[in-house]
Amino acid sequence: MRNQFIESSIKIATKDPKLLILAGDIGVFGFRHFRENFPYQYYNIGICEQTIIGIAAGLSSSGFHPTMHSITPFIVERCFEQIKDDFYYQQLGGTIISVGGTFDYSMLGCTHHSYSDIGLFRTLPKAEIFTPCDVNEFAKIYETVYNNERLTYIRLTEHSIEIPYKLKSNIYKGTKLSSGGDISLFVVGPQLKNALSVVELSKKKNINIDLCYFSSLNPIDSKLIRESARKTKRVITLEENLVDTSFGSIVSSVLDEFYDITIHRLGIKDFVRDYGSYTDLLELNELTDKKIVKEIEALLLG
Amino acid sequence: MINNAGEGHIPSSLSIVEILYVIYKKFILNKYNINDPNRNVFILSKGHASAALYAILFHFNLLKEDLLTYCKSNSKLGGHPDYNKISCVEASTGSLAHGFPIALGIALAKIINGNSGNVFVLVGDGEVNEGPIWESIMVAINLSLNNIVLIIDNNRSQSYATQFDYKNILQSFGWVGTEIDGHNPDLIFQTIHDLLTKSNNTPKFIIANTVKGKGVSFMENNPAWHHRVPTKEEYKLIMEELS
Numbered sequence: 001m002r003n004q005f006i007e008s009s010i011k012i013a014t015k016d017p018k019l020l021i022l023a024g025d026i027g028v029f030g031f032r033h034f035r036e037n038f039p040y041q042y043y044n045i046g047i048c049e050q051t052i053i054g055i056a057a058g059l060s061s062s063g064f065h066p067t068m069h070s071i072t073p074f075i076v077e078r079c080f081e082q083i084k085d086d087f088y089y090q091q092l093g094g095t096i097i098s099v100g101g102t103f104d105y106s107m108l109g110c111t112h113h114s115y116s117d118i119g120l121f122r123t124l125p126k127a128e129i130f131t132p133c134d135v136n137e138f139a140k141i142y143e144t145v146y147n148n149e150r151l152t153y154i155r156l157t158e159h160s161i162e163i164p165y166k167l168k169s170n171i172y173k174g175t176k177l178s179s180g181g182d183i184s185l186f187v188v189g190p191q192l193k194n195a196l197s198v199v200e201l202s203k204k205k206n207i208n209i210d211l212c213y214f215s216s217l218n219p220i221d222s223k224l225i226r227e228s229a230r231k232t233k234r235v236i237t238l239e240e241n242l243v244d245t246s247f248g249s250i251v252s253s254v255l256d257e258f259y260d261i262t263i264h265r266l267g268i269k270d271f272v273r274d275y276g277s278y279t280d281l282l283e284l285n286e287l288t289d290k291k292i293v294k295e296i297e298a299l300l301l302g
Numbered sequence: 303m304i305n306n307a308g309e310g311h312i313p314s315s316l317s318i319v320e321i322l323y324v325i326y327k328k329f330i331l332n333k334y335n336i337n338d339p340n341r342n343v344f345i346l347s348k349g350h351a352s353a354a355l356y357a358i359l360f361h362f363n364l365l366k367e368d369l370l371t372y373c374k375s376n377s378k379l380g381g382h383p384d385y386n387k388i389s390c391v392e393a394s395t396g397s398l399a400h401g402f403p404i405a406l407g408i409a410l411a412k413i414i415n416g417n418s419g420n421v422f423v424l425v426g427d428g429e430v431n432e433g434p435i436w437e438s439i440m441v442a443i444n445l446s447l448n449n450i451v452l453i454i455d456n457n458r459s460q461s462y463a464t465q466f467d468y469k470n471i472l473q474s475f476g477w478v479g480t481e482i483d484g485h486n487p488d489l490i491f492q493t494i495h496d497l498l499t500k501s502n503n504t505p506k507f508i509i510a511n512t513v514k515g516k517g518v519s520f521m522e523n524n525p526a527w528h529h530r531v532p533t534k535e536e537y538k539l540i541m542e543e544l545s
Contacts, residue, residue, distance in 0.1 A: 055410065
């Protein structure tokens with residue numbers, strides 16, 4: 001998805017001299033063609049995330065469309081006060097694109113894992129949040145939002161998949177990928193891969209899933225969530241984020257007025273102090289298709 | 303203003319009155335237009351001295367609000383200046399070390415667009431403790447932001463914590479600048495003028511040595527007054543001394 005970020009940036013910069021990429025000493029090699037072709041539109045500010053955000057805010061107030069880029073914990077968590085004050089408080093537009101969410105840097109331990117970024121952005125209610133899992137999905141989002149004069153957060157993944165369906169053309173709307181009356185499965189990000197497998201495994205057990213995928217976590221497509229949940233009365237949310245602060249909480253809020261709907265939120269429950277591969281860490285957090293199917297069966301029995 | 307509100311940072315505001323007066327009178331006011339991309343820009347990074355900023359803006363007719371609405375509900379004049387509420391405020395500051403990076407962004411925008419004009423940013427010596435100040439000092443050099451003028455209001459509010467020779471340190475980073483008495487308006491003007499005309503190819507700085515609470519004998523260098531609002535009697539004494 002990083003390559004798509006570079007390609008989309010080149011495509012946008014070709015027609016818009018106001019797009020500026022501000023990087024924290026990351027992607028320097030990847031962006032070399034961009035730099036050569038658009039030397040006034042790429043700035044490697046250095047490893048100083050708080051200052052990157054401040055500079056971007058000054059550029060935004062001067063009429064540019066800054067995109068700030070670095071590794072998730074550093075460009076979101078480390079400099080969050082700058083995002084809050086320099087962008088949200090001042091009501092300035094800008095795009096923050098992070099790489100290395102959740103367990104993309106699985107072997108590097110806690111400092112390089114990130115599953116709290118969504119939760120942090122949710123403390124800024126009008127900030128937009130996207131967690132695409134498909135490179136074309138990302139391209140559409142980025143090319144739409146980069147100059148929308150709002151604070152937007154897009155989290156890249158190293159584990160992109162090809163979504164075998166056509167998503168809704170409106171990036172803020174969720175898409176129903178399969179229809180079923182037994183359980184609603186709402187998913188964001190690369191966990192869609194598990195979700196698609198879960199739908200097939202469940203069919204074999206005669207369980208029919210209403211699978212809905214969301215590119216945008218904020219604003220959230222409440223209409224689709226409510227329609228599906230009212231039909232099945234049983235909801236599972238699935239994500240690679242901290243459930244208490246991220247997509248699971250968003251869905252719970254959307255459905256909070258419905259007393260007869262049961263919601264199970266799957267994702268990361270607490271701090272993860274381990275290494276290994278992306279798959280190892282997902283297994284540790286019970287984010288495998290087989291475990292998810294077990295959850296579904298439990299919910300149906302319960 | 304502050305007495306009426308029951309809120310304010312008087313000594314931090316008093317230390318920068320001359321600096322603000324000179325910058326606005328000599329460098330901002332001439333043909334002032336907030337929409338002119340070639341304008342000189344001023345950012346008060348030490349945003350808690352908002353009372354001084356509002357007083358100067360009002361004095362020069364850039365602000366039409368009633369100063370006695372300072373810090374009141376529904377006022378445009380908050381305890382820290384708000385970019386969205388006051389048209390001539392170029393950045394919402396208040397949290398230290400935010401104004402300086404924002405100033406860098408505005409300076410970079412001017413360079414990319416080929417616009418003229420300098421970006422003046424005023425930080426406090428206490429504020430210089432913060433990390434992004436040093437990040438900005440380095441980035442300004444790396445990006446050749448030669449249209450930046452950094453002014454440090456050195457009222458030694460941090461003399462209890464840290465004290466460094468900022469002039470030598472900044473020069474060692476490649477900035478060009480000097481240290482002066484921050485309460486001498488003629489000297490302030492001459493120093494800025496000389497820096498702007500003689501040093502075209504580096505970011506510039508001025509260490510302005512000032513007195514916190516300048517002009518009121520019982521406030522000067524007295525930490526008890528940092529965030530204190532005078533009583534009625536104290537207010538009388540202050541106004542007597544200042545006039």
